[in-house]
Amino acid sequence: MLEDFLTDGLSLEEENARLRAIVAALMDRSERATQSPNRPIGQLSHVVALESQIRSRTRDLAETLDRLRIANARLSQAEREAVRARNALTDALEAMSEGFAMFDGQDRLTMWNSRFCADLPDVRRRIGPGLSFRDYVRIVSESRALTLPEQLTRQDWVAQRLESHRRRDVNFMVPLVEDQWLQVSEQRMSSGGTAVTQTDVTNMVRNAREERTKLLDEQAQMVRATLDHIDQGVMIFDAKARLAGWNRRLRELFSPPVDLLATGTPFAALLNNLMRRRQLGRSNIRATLTDWVNGPPYRPPLTLEIVQDEGAVLELSAQAMPDRGFVISVNDLTKERRAIAEMHRLNETLEARVRARTVELESARDEAERANASKSRFVASASHDLLQPLNAAKLFLASLSAMEQTPAQARLTERIVSAFGSVEQILGALLDISKFDIGAARAKPETLALAPMLERLREEFLPVARARGLDLRVHVTSAHVTSDPIYLKRILQNLLSNAIRYTEQGRVVLGVRPRGQSLRIEVWDTGPGIPEDRQADIFEEFTRLDPARGDSGMGLGLAIVEQACALLHHPLALRSVVGRGTVFSVTVPRASAPATDTAAPPLHDAPRGALEDLLVLVVENDAEVRNAMMGLLEDWGASPIEATTLQEAEAQLAELGVPPDVILADYQLDAGATGLEVVAGLRAQHGPIPAVLITANHSPDLIQQTEDNGILLMTKPLALRRLRRLLQQVPLYSSKPEAAEASPASRGDHSYWLRHAQHED
Template sequence: MIDPDLPLDEQNARLRAILGALMDRAERGQLPSRPMGQLSDVVALEQQVRARTRDLAEALDKLRVTNARLSQAERDAVGARNTLADALEAMGEGFAMFDARDRLTLWNSQFCAALPDIRDQLGTGLPFQDYVRMVSESAAIDLSGPAERDAWAAQRLQSHRRRNVNFVVPLVQDNWLQVSEQRMNSGGTAVIQTDVTAMVRTERLEREKLLDEQAQMVRATLDHIDQAVLIFDAKARLAGWNRRLREIFAPPSALLASGTPFTQLLNDLMRRRLLGRGNIRQVLTDWVNGPASRPPLGLDLVQEDGTELHLSAQAMPDRGFVISFTDLTRERRAIAEMHRMNETLEARVQARTVELEAARDAAERANASKSRFVASASHDLLQPLNAAKLFLASLAAMDNAPAQSRLIGRVQSAFASVEDILAALLDLSKFDIGAARARVDTVPLGPLFARLRDEFQPMADRRGLQLRVMPCAASVRSDPVYLKRILQNLVSNALRYTERGRVLLGARRHGSALRLEVWDTGPGIPPDKQTEIFREFTRLNPSGEAGMGLGLAIVEQACALLGHGLDLRSEPGRGTVFSVTLPQASAGPHAAPPLPDSDQTAGLLSDMLVLVIENDATSRRAIMGMLEDWGASPIEAASLTEAEVQIADLGLAPDVILADHQLDDGATGLQAIAALRAAHGDIPALLVTADHGPALAEQAERAGVLVMTKPLALRRLRRVLQQVPQLRAGQGNSAPGARRGDHSYWLRAGD
């Protein structure tokens, strides 16, 4: 009668029905034949009913407890969801979440707030691909046309495959939106949108401020030279001048303003007869209106008061031009006075000779003072120039618009020109004051020639020339730095003055020595000019890419310092050969192959812990940004104390130390490196300094520290950092393939 598989409620109902029937029959006495048996059955049924009733009560109690817990869980879930929604609304940033099937499940009111034309289209279950299409078609995004929008959408879907994505979206009215996409463990995706308009505009203002500071430094440099200078743009409008110009010509203040036409300045000078007599106006006007590739112009002028000036006009690559005036009155009068004294009585010859010797000594002291000033000025300019170069490199690595990329490239090219000029001036100042020191070592020519070919091939292609670098497996005895500078100047000079044909670099045996030769098919050098071209600031027949005439002067003085023979053979109209003769050496036993290109080994810097010790905040920010762009993990410190605190907080030592030499309170980078090595082991270290002197280089080499001078060569810095894992694996200075050279124990010969 009772099926145990029935639900408990139904079993109890049947038992109650049976019990009721039995009780009714017992009360009515309808079973007289078996009263005792019926009574026992009734008792048994009553016990079963009581047991079932008790079980039912317990089940009901458990059901009530379960229902109460379920209700509480539902209330907690609703509260948690409300809390999450409130938190997302309070973020101040746009947030959305897509599930593992790339369907939109959750978003806040800030999500796509900058894209009002697609906010109303957002809905639960929206596919990610449709969301990207809607964004690419939004009128709020600053994309030019359908093709660019389709390309942006394709790139966006391609980047969605990666686990972590960060990029910036340009909006109309110069607004910017940063999008960060993170893949979750569940397979879904969290998307965060941040308005970075203020940050982008602030960085733009800082960049403009940096350029203004560089312009002020250039103006200060112009004010320190002894020549009067006028700079005009491509439309022959005044763009710059210096203090010496006011001293010589005293022009009206209204004319010395940016944008003043060249003709107005010329008319004022001619009206006041400050350019002498003759057809000066016509000559200058014809030259200014001439072609972009017009040759330099030089004129000697005599003013009415007897002042003698030399006018020099030089065209710039952007069709602008520079006009400088040199006051030759004192020199010309001194020469005339010397001739006059030579014609006087013989009795005064000895006295005048003594005076001339004194004047010569004064001139030599003045020249030495000038060289020291150039070295000091170059040293002071290197610090901000280095920071600007790093900031520009970081800016170039960003996702810039094409117009911005072209502007960045032009600025970088301008800074490279300034860097080359400063380096040349610094080299000349070293030779003048006797501070240049040679470090003779075995130099393999193969890697050196390969580096020169890679460096100058773009310049040869740009000028339509053929550059041939002959392979060479020999080695020579020379200073690797000065030898590279010598060949750089010779190859650059050959490419600059050759209009068609080719330039060749090679080596040939010359007895027990080697002769390095640079051939060109340029215009050649007249015999009477072959000595003059080695003078400073001397240039013959310059082309559109002319320099300042310092390269051959540096070559001559470097060869004299190293004891290398320097020869010149030239035939006008056919070409020129420069040759440097130096002793041959056997190849070093530890010569290493050239390092791979940094673009092919970018992963070597991933997560590398670099400790940057730099007291100048601007330079420190620039270096940190550059290292982060390369994939490293830099930590910053302004002093040794801060560096020790940073290492203690991290709980591990850095992979490499990058320290500036001059720190605050008289501390030095070498002292900081020594202290950190004493506490944490022999960590590879680089010392960054604007001091190009040999004393610091020797001190750093004794400590096993690499010296890199400012402004930093970024590609070389990256190549050096890529060797750090190999150095640590090889335990510092004993790393396989490492060799002594360039003030360190851990640079390869190919670098």
């Protein structure tokens, strides 16, 4: 209580005066107490103790006063230093050649120098403390010193300016009257405020313009104009990674300083600036870009996705150039990604309808597939039923052609053979189409020489071309390719047949062009050509450009060609000029020539009478076909024997006492038996007899079984020339068994003569 009484609410001088008054009163009282005999001596000691406390308090107060005086002196010194620092900052800002202003975290103007907006006098007069950034931008947009492109209104400029203010770091150019230019830079500070710098770059812009005018010719200006009108930001660097070109879009995306967008700026300097201003997102892609730039000359393209702080999504692509320079392009994917997100959102609302529609479409698709499969099976079944009598008729016609005939009979026989040939082609095409439709077609690529195939095609089509008055030229090559020999020959046969059929005069050329690791087999003709709007139609089934032609076929050839090329993965191309001709080309992978089999006898060593006394076992349950085959073999000079079952064949051979030289067996026999079983049974007794299985069944499983058992498969109707060549090889193989021993058998190996004869066609 005493301390509160002494010091409460008093200044130091008043407190000292009060203490002196108290001391004086106490001294006076002590003296009177000493003189008065009525006062006890104890009061004196109390007064003495009180005086000691007062003196101690007085000393404390004196020390407190000293500390206060020191603190006041230091505060005054700090205020003087703060004033000096502010004055120094003001002097430094005034010494800057650029205009400078600072806005606080609430976007209020707090500090600026005299150069700020000096080039905008009407704006300079309206600037004051506390001015909001939005009002500052509005005032600038209203300035008479500001010039904008015709397509940009002042309201649009304000909107763009406020949009760029949201970014952490931005640089842009402001055009002024009288061809003056300001570069404005904004930098977001850690306190949340913004530092704005205005730099007069008029001389730099004018110099760059003059330099560009002097150095760029008309072509370079066209390139620059093209770059400035594309929607991607582009930077072009030379072999030393120095900036050689850029476009306007790049400045819009990254807003780099003007001094960096100059010819010769190192890539590292641009990258450092973009990374420092976080224009390439928060992920550190510096190492990735640097490693790519410093990589080998033929480095693969680089693609990176960048997500900026403001949410913009950019795609950066880097592409090397032959001179070791490179191009970096930046594409703004923000709108696209937002559109995709919006589409996803809309798709979610459509899922129910999509699912319902999908069920309907799947039902319709299944129905169409069932109908298509039914159609394909019907075509295959009908063709199979027709092939059996057609094969018999063909065999009888072959025997008939070998007989002596009058000229009239010979002409009639020739016309019948031609008619049956047309039927055979149509049925073969229908079978091919049905195999593709039901997925039964299987390719078996192997290494093969093109020369024998091209030579056989020349021999096959030369008479047809001469009959039409055309010149057929086949350029033979020694190259080897990897392909299926059967399907490849079928492709070329259809292309040659079409070329000859539709060419009225001139020539047809079959040749091969090398294309890197591939070969391009081309068929040229001088026909009427194919209009561009019909070139896609010709590959459809049963489509003919000129149906009025009597020899234009059924329109299946090119449909088979397209599906066979797709099966073999051989690209098919078409070039045509109306009135000048057409070129079809098939690209086939090139292969290395296989090692030569020196132990194999040459294919054409067989003499013309090689079938004489050749013992041929014919296993066929159809009497007409069997009789026709027996007659044909006899006409060729062979010695045929016939059987319908395995038991009959065994009885015939037991009676003769010698095995047959070759077996010709039909696949489908009576009582569910097959030709495969007959061949297996006879081989079990007489050793590996060469065998040919004749069938109208084109199933992949049957083809696989014949390959696994070393049996050659021939389909109906029989190719009689091929069958005769096959039989001519039997004596050569039988007389030189060492040929078979020198070439060990493997899966699918039909022995020497079968293997080579198979490639013959």
